[in-house]
Amino acid sequence: MGSLALFDLDDTLIALSPAFRRFARDFARQYALPAEAEDWLFRAWDPYQRRDEFFARVRERYGLAESVEDLWRLYRTRMPEFVELRDEVRDGLVAMRRAGWRLGIVTNGEADNQLGKVERTGLDRLVDSVAVSGALGIRKPDAEIFRIAAEGAGCALADGGWMVGDNAHADIEGGAAVGLRTVWVDGIEGRWDVAPAATVVVKDVVEAFPILLTRPC
Structure with missing residues (x-):
């Protein structure tokens, strides 16, 4: 059995901000919004905000019927x-x-959105398991979602492994709590008030691959 590595999806394997910028441009065009709309949408968007709250603001600001x-x-x-x-x-x-x-x-989010990203990018053909909170009814840092992801990859958490992610609480603290070593992808300085006690800290997930390859479980 090979060594286990679990990865977060958003802002770890894929970058959300440039994707949302493209979505905002398309959304503004679809609804014929004012010229400033794309920039406003991008500035107002927060990846950690509830999406229904965000779209409530969008709907009110632009008077959308939907x-x-x-x-x-x-x-x-x-x-x-x-x-x-x-x-x-x-x-x-x-x-x-x-x-x-x-x-x-292992990712938090709605099943259709997260699985759509995984399939659209071909990540489903590059990994052994995908655990999505929206499909399972549990979210990181719950230990159960890590267990499901590990077992789906043919491994057991008891045998150790790595968790790679950008969220200090969900990914790093959650991974450490189930016995995994951790790589914190700290691509945005100052996002967290307290830095987690990660095994390794990198600025980009690309930096994590050579580290993991030399440090199997």
Whole structure:
């Protein structure tokens, strides 16, 4: 059995901000919004904000007839079309698989949105398991979602492994709590008031691949 590495999805394997910028441009065009709308949408968007709250603000600001739920559904349907997987991230995952690692994705979010991103980018063909909170009814840092992701990859948490992610609480504290070593992808300085006690800290997930390849469980 190979070593286990679990990865967060958003702002770890894929970058949300450029994808949302493309979504905002398309959304503003679709609804014939004022010229300033794309920039306002991008500035107002917070990846950690509840999406229904965000679209309630959008609906009120621009007087849209669609319900908040319809706008939220549109986002979940369209957002996967705008995400991209960088070649260097794909190459890193391929190198780990070739080296015998078992790989999984563990992500919080709605099932249609998150699975759409995974399939759109081809990540489903690069990993052994995908655990999505919206499909399972549990969220990181709950230990159960890590267990499901590990077992889906053919591994047991008791055998150790790595969790790689950008969220200090959900990914790093959650991964450490189930016995995994952790890589914190701290791409945005100052996001967290208290830095987590990660095993390794990197600025970009690409930096994590050579580290993991030399430090199997």
